[in-house]
Amino acid sequence: MSTIKANTLLHSDGSTTNPPAIPALDQRMAKAWINFYAIGAQSIRGSYNVSSLTDDGVGDHVINFTTAMPNANYSVVGSGSGDSFGTADTCFGPYEFGTGLVKMGVYHSGGVAVDRDIVCVQIFGS
8 A cells, every 4th residue: 555645736737736525525524514602692612614603693593604505405413502491402493505604593492492502513515
């Protein structure tokens, strides 16, 4: 087995190129993710491909992408913990899929919109 290691790949004309894509992996890897605090003033703990987060009201969040999705046919997965109810029963409802953002509703299992101490969202797509 051979191993090639390089910090920069160059075209034959000397210009730089992007690292090669692996299509089979591209569709299995998250296109964006975010971990944020959503009670009171929102704050992002960590993220990938997220430029900003907008608070549109209790339990209503807009996640803005740094690099737009190729289309709006992606999947959104969420999880959360802690709220004023003292429970972790959380329902997530993405309700607007755009190439530049996704709007996400976070609800207590009783259907009441809530903010959480921890909200984690992952976006997968082609």
